[in-house]
Amino acid sequence: MSGASATRGTFGKASVRDADVEGRAVLLRADLNVPLDDGRITDDARIRAALPTIELLRDRGARTIVVSHLGRPDGVDPALSMAPVAARLGELLDADVAVASAVVGEDVASEVAELGAGEVLMLENSRFEAGETENDPELAQRLAALADVFVNDAFGAAHRAHATTEGVAHHLPAYAGLLLEREVRELTAVRDDPERPLCVALGGAKVSDKIGPLSAFVDRADRILIGGAMCFSFFRAQGKDTGDSLVEEEGVTMAARVLASAEDARAQIELPVDLVIAERFDADAEPRALDSVEVPDGWIGLDIGPRTAAAYAEAIGEAGTVFWNGPMGAFELPPFAAGTRAVAEAVAEAPGTTVVGGGDSAAALAEFGLVDSVDWLSTGGGASLELMEGRDLPGVEALRDREDT
Ligand code: ADP
Ligand code: MG
Numbered sequence: 001m002s003g004a005s006a007t008r009g010t011f012g013k014a015s016v017r018d019a020d021v022e023g024r025a026v027l028l029r030a031d032l033n034v035p036l037d038d039g040r041i042t043d044d045a046r047i048r049a050a051l052p053t054i055e056l057l058r059d060r061g062a063r064t065i066v067v068s069h070l071g072r073p074d075g076v077d078p079a080l081s082m083a084p085v086a087a088r089l090g091e092l093l094d095a096d097v098a099v100a101s102a103v104v105g106e107d108v109a110s111e112v113a114e115l116g117a118g119e120v121l122m123l124e125n126s127r128f129e130a131g132e133t134e135n136d137p138e139l140a141q142r143l144a145a146l147a148d149v150f151v152n153d154a155f156g157a158a159h160r161a162h163a164t165t166e167g168v169a170h171h172l173p174a175y176a177g178l179l180l181e182r183e184v185r186e187l188t189a190v191r192d193d194p195e196r197p198l199c200v201a202l203g204g205a206k207v208s209d210k211i212g213p214l215s216a217f218v219d220r221a222d223r224i225l226i227g228g229a230m231c232f233s234f235f236r237a238q239g240k241d242t243g244d245s246l247v248e249e250e251g252v253t254m255a256a257r258v259l260a261s262a263e264d265a266r267a268q269i270e271l272p273v274d275l276v277i278a279e280r281f282d283a284d285a286e287p288r289a290l291d292s293v294e295v296p297d298g299w300i301g302l303d304i305g306p307r308t309a310a311a312y313a314e315a316i317g318e319a320g321t322v323f324w325n326g327p328m329g330a331f332e333l334p335p336f337a338a339g340t341r342a343v344a345e346a347v348a349e350a351p352g353t354t355v356v357g358g359g360d361s362a363a364a365l366a367e368f369g370l371v372d373s374v375d376w377l378s379t380g381g382g383a384s385l386e387l388m389e390g391r392d393l394p395g396v397e398a399l400r401d402r403e404d405t
Contacts, residue, residue, distance in 0.1 A: 008185055008186055008189040008353075009184065009185030009186060009187070009188040009189035009192075009193075010185070010188060010192075011176070011181050011184050011185050011188070011402075012401055012402050013175075013176045013181070013184075013396060013399040013400065013401060013402055014174075014175050014176065014399060014400040014401065014402050015175060015176050015178075015181055015402075016053060016056060016057070016151045016153075016175045016176060016177050016178060017056070017178075018175070019149055019151065019173070019175045020149075021057060021060050021061070021062035021149055022060055022061040022062065022117070023061055023062075023063070023117050024062060024063065024147075024148040024149055025062075025063045025065060025112055025115070025146065025147040025148050025149070026057055026062040026063065026064050026065065026147060026148070026149045026150075026151055027065050027067060027143060027144075027146060027147035027149070027150050027151070027168065027172070028053065028054065028057065028064055028065065028066050028067070028151045028153060028177065029067055029068070029150070029151070029152045029153065029154045029157070029164045029165055029168075029395075030046075030050040030053070030054070030066055030067070030068050030153050030154050030177070031046055031049075031050070031068060031153070031154035031155065031156035031157050031379060031380075032046055032047055032050060032066070032068035032070065032082070032085050032089070033046060033068060033069055033070055033071070033156065033157075034046050034047060034070070034085060034088075036070075036071070036080075036084070039079065039084060040084065041084055041085070041088055043363075043366075044088055044092075045362075045366075045379070046156070046379060047085065047088055047089055047092060048092065049179050049379050050066075050089075050153055050177075050179065051092060051093070052178045052179065053151065053153045053177040053178045053179060054066065054089075054093065054120065055093070056178065057151070058093070058095075058118045058119075058120065059118075061117040061118055062117070062118070062149075063112070063115040063116065063117060063118075063119060063121075064115075064119070064120045064121070065100075065112060065115070065120075065121050065122075065123060065146060065147055066089070066097075066120060066121070066122045066123065067103070067122075067123040067126050067143070067164050068082065068085070068122075068125070068126060068154065068164075069125060069126045069127045069132065069157065069162075069164070070082060070085060070125045070127070071125075071127070072127065073125060073127050073128060075128065075130070076124075076128045077125075077128070080125050080127075080128075081099065081124065081125065082099050082122050082123070082124055082125050083099050085122065086098070086099045086122040089120070089122065093120065095119075095120065096119075096120075097120045097121070097122055098111070098120075098121050098122070099121075099122050099123075099124065100112075100121055100122065100123045100124055101124070102123075102124050102128070103123050103124050103125070103126055103128055103129045103132075103143075104123075104129065104139065104142040104143055104145075104146065105142070108123065108146065109145070109146060112146050112147075126162070126163070126164045129163070131163055132162050132163050132164060133160075133162055134163075135161050135162050135163050135166055135167045136163055136167070137167060139163040139167065140163045140167030140168045140170065140171060141171055143163060143164060143167075143168045143171075144168050144171035144172050147172060148172070148173075149172055149173050149174075149175065150168055150169055150171075150172040150173065150174040150175070151174075151175045151176070151177050152165060152169065152174065152175075152176060152177060152180055152395055152396075152398075152399060153176075153177025153178065153179045153180050154177075154180065154395065155179055155180045155183040155184070155378075155379055155380045155383055155395075156379050156380040156381070156382075156383055157380075157383070157395060158180065158380065158383045158393040158394070158395030158396050159380075159382050159383040159386045159387075159391075159393050159394070159395070160394065160395065161394035161395070165394065165395040165398075166394045166395055166398045169395075169398035169399060170398060173400060174398060174399045174400055175399060175400060176396070176399050179379065180395075180396070182376075183378055183379065183380060183383075183384070184387065184393075184396060186355060186375075186376040186378070187355065187357075187376075187378065187384055187387045187388060188387065189353075190321055190323050190353070190355050190388070191220065191387065191388050191390070194320065194321035194353075195320030195321045195352060195353055196222055196320045196321070197222035197223060197318065197319050197320055197321075198220065198221045198222050198223075198319065198320065198321045198322075198323070199221065199222065199223045199224075199225065199315050199316055199318070199319035199321070199322050199323075199352075200217045200221040200223070200224045200225070200267075200322075200323045200324075200325075201224075201225040201227065201312065201316065201322070201323070201324040201325070201326075201328075201343055201347075202214060202217075202224065202225070202226055202227070202228070202230060202325055202326055203226070203227035203228025203229075203230060203325075203326035203327050203328045203329070203340075203343075203361075204228045204229070204230065204325065204326025204327055204358060204360060204361070205228060205229045205246060205326075207229060207230045207233055207248045207250070207251035207254075208248055208250045208251065209382065209385065210230060210325070210326065210385065211250065211251065211254040212385070212386070212389045212391075213325070213385045213386075213388050213389045214230075214254065214258065215254065215257075215258065215389075216388065216389045216390055217267060217388070218258055218261065218265045218266070218267050218269075219265060219266050219267070220266065220267070221266070221267040221323075222266065222267055222268065222319075223267060223268050223270060223315050223319070224267045224268070224269050224270065225270050225312045225315055225316075225343075226269065226270065226271050226272070227272065227304045227308070227312070227326070227327075227328035227329065227339060227340075227343070228326050228327055228328055228329065229245065229246040229247075229248075229301075230251065230326070231271055231272050231293075231301070231304075232245040232246060232247045232295075232301060233247055233248060233251030233252045233254065233255040234255040234258075234259065234269075234271055235271070235293055235295075236252045236255070237252050237255040237256040237259055238259065240293060240294055240295075241294045241295055241296070241297075242295050242301070243277070243295030243296055243297055243298065243299040243300060243301070244295075244297075244298060244299060244300045245295055245299075245300050245301040246300070270311070270312070270315065271293070272293055272304045272305065272308040273292075273293065273305070273307050273308050273311070274289070274290060274291050274292065274293070274304070274305025274306065274307045274308055275290045275292075275293055275295065275301045275302075275303065275304060275305050275308075276288070276289060276290070276301075276302055276303035276304070276305055276329065276335070276336055276338070276339070277290050277295055277296075277299045277300060277301050277302060278299065278300055278302050278335070278336070279298060279299055279300070280300070281300060281302065281330060281333070282333065283333040283334060283335065285302075285333075285335065287302070287303075287335040287336065289305060289306075290305065291305070291307075302329050302330045302333070302335075302336040303328060303329025303330065303331075303336040303337070303338060303339040303340070304328045304329060304339035305339070306338070306342075308339065309328070309338065309339045309342035309343065310342070312328075312342070312343055312346065313342050313343065313345070313346035314346075316343065316346040316347055316350050317346060317349070317350055317351070319350060319352045320352045320353070321352050321353045321354075321355070322347055322350050322352055322353070322354045322355070323355050323356075323357070323388070324343065324344075324347050324354070324355075324356045324357075324361060325356070325357045325358040325361055325381075325384070325385060326358055326360070326361055327340040327360050327361060327364050328340045328342075328343050331360075331364050331367075340364050341364075341368055344364055344365055344368050344370050345368070345370065347370075347373075347374060348365075348370040348373035348374060349373075353375050354374045354375045354376075355374070355375060355376045355377075355378065356374050356376070356377050356378065357377075357378035357380065357381060357384030357385065357388075358378075358381045358384070358385075359381045362377055362378075362379075365377065
């Protein structure tokens with residue numbers, strides 16, 4: 001890691017730092033979509049990441065109304081109430097954080113009216129309202145009616161045009177939160193102005209989510225290291241045997257296109273040269289080292305092999321900038337974690353600027369105790385990939401431009 005400061009990248013949107021919030025009701029969209037197990041929060045990283053903006057608003061005497069989605073409820077679902085999230089936020093702030101009776105409505109308006117300067121109220125799960133994901137203009141207006149100012153700090157949801165991330169921004173003076181701003185700056189710097197060589201390591205299972213970013217990196221990056229299930233789309237496109245490995249048809253089409261254009265591409269595409277395979281996707285499955293990439297029938301490729309891991313680690317160490325998204329193998333299963341661990345350790349030790357995105361990549365870093373050894377760990381999986389691909393994020397676009405403030 002380079003230990004670079006917080007000032008990388010550019011950002012053209014108005015910041016919460018420049019908003020006049022004293023005594024005003026501020027609707028703050030945060031990404032508090034934490035993992036729950038039987039109603040208990042198993043990882044509070046997203047709540048912690050939202051603290052700087054909430055603390056700034058409290059210090060400045062705002063009446064803060066926090067809103068987030070949690071999980072994927074279909075209508076009102078008490079199991080996905082924001083109550084445990086509000087309780088944890090209250091502990092972290094050392095303050096009371098009440099939960100509103102609903103997302104919008106007259107009762108909520110009275111609860112907001114009771115809110116004093118520096119106090120925090122949390123609205124119920126935004127997805128209890130069907131209009132949230134439909135970006136319903138009426139819901140956006142009802143949300144806006146609760147507040148004087150809107151702040152969006154939910155980078156992880158900024159690629160979605162929903163009522164709380166996009167619609168409401170058209171009805172109130174709309175500012176970027178501190179986390180959202182930092183995310184956009186860090187990722188934009190990697191995309192538009194990286195210290196070269198730019199080395200991108202891409203893995204994971206959801207190949208179809210990574211087609212767009214991969215196609216964009218072919219002309220932006222200098223080296224692309226392919227791991228995870230994605231490599232099997234490439235091997236299939238090359239006519240190799242992939243056995244029972246995870247292969248997405250969409251991924252094969254993309255891989256064929258990338259391989260066909262490889263000659264003219266800026267990036268050198270690197271594929272595994274060895275694998276770890278097993279007969280089942282299971283922690284008890286007997287792992288077998290395969291010193292090639294031809295997977296026999298009945299076998300599944302579940303990790304990159306040691307020669308590949310060493311080559312990828314070396315490439316990462318030589319990079320001016322590293323962007324890593326997606327584990328190199330099924331790292332949740334100990335026999336198949338070595339490739340992801342090697343890449344994570346290489347990223348942690350790399351002298352270049354290191355940026356990591358993706359929920360499972362973040363989980364891998366956490367498991368290996370390496371979270372603090374990267375320059376920037378994005379809280380947004382899909383959002384970070386869409387930004388890297390060069391797409392506009394609706395939740396960012398809808399905010400005020402900087403010069404309007
Ligand atoms: P991220 O959340 O970092 O973007 P993804 O969600 O795309 O990553 O993928 C993470 C998942 O990919 C992990 O659960 C891991 O088990 C799985 N995975 C990685 N490599 C393989 C593989 N070769 N076969 C099956 N699953 C894999
Ligand atoms: Mg994931």
